[in-house]
Amino acid sequence: MPPIVETAPVPPRGQRVQETIVQLRARILGGEWPVGSRIPTEPQLVTALGVGRNTIREAIRALVHAGVLERRQGSGTYVVSVDELAPVVARQLTDDRMTEVVEVRRALEVEAARLAALRRTPGDLAALSDALAAREAAWRGGRVNEFVVADAALHTTVVAAAHNGMLAELHASIGTAMRSTVAATMGEALVPERYVDHSRLVAAIRAGDPERAAIEAGAFLEPPPRP
Structure with missing residues (x-):
């Protein structure tokens, strides 16, 4: 008589979806x-992940709804955010909160x-050198939308180099708002008087000079005076 082989119980579908969401978020x-x-x-x-297609689809759908992922046709x-805070911040963004x-x-x-x-x-x-080069190339090409994305990418790369996970998550949560403020500042065209050099910031980080890096980062992030 062949031995009886016990099989592990299959977790309920809802549980598999939740576990898949956890795995996807962990990788992000x-x-x-x-x-x-x-x-x-x-x-x-x-x-x-070793799960079925339907489970994957439901997990991705949940993360899209949460604002972590975004489907782009074709x-x-x-990944558009590391957490669910970003869409909340985006909904709060108005001209008077820039x-x-x-x-x-x-x-x-x-x-x-x-x-x-x-x-x-x-x-x-x-990565900083590549991000700075991409930002400069977008500026030289006069491509406003591409420049806004490249500028945000450079700042995100600086934050990543800090190697502080919580800081990176908080910064990512204002990603949409950050791009909106840059786009509003640039307007419809890239003009010389709006150009802000970021090479000194990258140079300070490369040189390992924390004080200079902080000064350079703050120099072009001075908010306009309140009325």
């Missing part, structure tokens, strides 16, 4: 899929620049 928070990157395809996720699904956004950015990015100068790795420095 761990930096495997950074903000702005495209996540693997559905078949790849099925293989990687392109795939992208100054508050700049003040929050200053509070986060000045400290991020200081920490980045102390903690940056060779990989961080390479």
Whole structure:
């Protein structure tokens, strides 16, 4: 008589979806899929996580609804935030709160620049160089939308170089608001008087000078005077 093989109970569907959401979020928070990157395809996720397609679809749908992921027709699904706070911040963004956004950015990015100068790795420095080059190329090309994205990417790269997970999450939560303030400042065209050099900030981080890095980060994040 063949031996009896006991099989592990299959968890309920709802539980599998929740566990899959946790796994997806862990990969996002761990930096495997950074903000702005495209996540693997559905078949790849099925293989990687060992669950069915329907479970993957429901988990992704939940994260899209939460504002963590975004589906782009014909392109795939992208990470747009590391947490659910970003869409909440975005809903609060109005023209009369732009100054508050700049003040929050200053509070986060000045400290991020200081920490980045102390903690940056060779990989961080390479990423900063690439991000700065992309920002400069977008400016030279006069492409407003591309410049706004590239500028935000450079600031995000500085924050990443600080190697403080909570700081990175807080900064990511204002990503949409940050891009909106930059777009409002630039207007419909890139004109010389609106150009702000960021090379000195990158140089200070590269040199390992935390005080200079903090000063440079704060210099172009001074909020306009309140009426």
